[in-house]
Amino acid sequence: MNVPTFIAAAARKRRTAPALARFVSHRAALASVVLLGLIALACFAGPLFLRNSPIDNDWSAIALAPTLAGGHWFGTDELGRDLLARTLVGGRVSLEVGLLGTFVSALFGVIYGATAGFLGGRMDAAMMRIVDMMYAIPYLLIAILMVTLFGRAFSLVVLTISAFSWLDMARVVRGQTLSLRSREFVDAARAIGVHPAAIIARHIVPNLAGIVAIYATVTVPSIILTESVLSFLGLGVQEPMTSWGVLIQDGAQKLDAMPWLLLCPAVLLCATLYCVNFIGDGLRDALDPRER
């Protein structure tokens, strides 16, 4: 019996974690968790074990193509900095911003959207008008304002991105909630005296799991890319620190001369996004008891 089957069997036996059992039996999702874990581990611990630092210049190896000899496995950039080290270090920022930002936006978007959709009527109208107003504010302007006022800080970047990325989630969730709240099981919950907040938490939110999981997987790449835009404008991470977004943008400009500058970080970003997508898929199936 291999490991996933074993975990699945154990979880099924306990019956307390059928969702876990279903998730584990989704092979692609399980493999994605492992791969994403490896990528994260490489990004956070990897640079400590590398011979080359992401910042120091190796003047003997300027613009070197990827090679197994000499330790520059991903090659170097035009300043002789090791691309492998830079990609891994850049991954820290991108993973943190992407996952943290998505988490915050999903959390806030679900609470806000479900509340608006469930309450309905004037409250809903007022809450969604606030969202519309937020849409009208250019987020770059706010980002610039924040950086000018509070200085350049990583947490500020995450905060700014999250402050705008929950808007879409709130809209999607609200739409779904509108259709859920007229379902009879919501009436049934009201008829046994469940408080509206508890109805949202216990009855509405589990029904939103699928759409939230899917939408969150779309949010991760968009946030990683937003971060690179902010960095490009000098609002996010700054040289010599870097992120995948920044590396990809640099690499795209030197595509004809040094294609590896684009390829290496892009491959890691793609791998991450695929993992997130499969995990989202697995989560959606796992959270829906009808999927067996």
Place this chain on the structure above:
Amino acid sequence: MAMLEVQHLTVGFERRDGPPVTVVHDVSFALDAGGTLAIVGESGSGKSQTVMGLLGLLASNGRATGHVRLRDENLLGMTPRALNRIRGDRVAMIFQDPMTSLNPFLTMERQMTEALQLHRKVTRRVARQRAIEALERVSIPDAARRIGMYPHEFSGGMRQRVLIAAALMMEPDVLIADEPTTALDVTVQAQIMALLREMNRERGTAILLITHDMGVVAELCDDVMVMYAGRAVEKASARALFEAPLHPYTAGLLGALPRLDAPGGSTLRTIPGNPPMPGSGGAGCAFAPRCAVALERCHTEMPVLESIGAPPRLRARACHLAVDEGAARQPAPGARP
């Protein structure tokens, strides 16, 4: 003494484009402790909104006025918080469609024990044990295992039994069943009715049954209130009503029942026309346009609900026709010539 007493209940809805509509007009009835009352009527006659109104479950643009007393508490004057303490505890409700009134994402255990954990201080373990016992009482085999399953793993009849079990666990004073068998097929319907009857006889739960099915009424209920276009048109004991309906509409409903002993080849009787839209009625009796024996007066003057006879054979109806020449004499409305 009445367990649930409803007096002059009126339910209306605000509309964005137009004047508010009233869907229930001045309805009064009483349900005794351990009694059974049926509210009968076509779709749109206001029977569901009557109970939604008395439990404070109307849509947000709805308003209910009048007096609703559960023993000695006025339900209509209550804060939502106080009402939440009563709903699910002393008054339980079963909905029409068992396929949609269970949350597809939660196990049966969580849904069945929700009310118990909310209203009584019991641990999850005890709640689970009670739920298993309740499932066994409604003859769900292998209850201990099934309680961990999800709604989609149950058939419609089983789901309705689960919902009844959940209501039964709370041992409510009043059970409101809103067309509990409409979505089920006939054999399952018989099981569900048997369960409700058992709950009423053995535990003394008063049952308020909402239905459009006269056959279901005959099986379970002591008393009947017939509603048409948001008004009570006839109230009587079930026996008296089936023996001699005094309102042409009631007679029409009874006449429209399919009968096995009818002569071969007879067509199913119907009441011609459709019930009026709420708010569209004129000055007269709402049923007059469809009534085969309507008088001129019926179209211009609204009949009031009048008592007939004396207790215990007291009944009431809202009709201008003389009692003895009324519904009993007429050919069933809609009978083909």
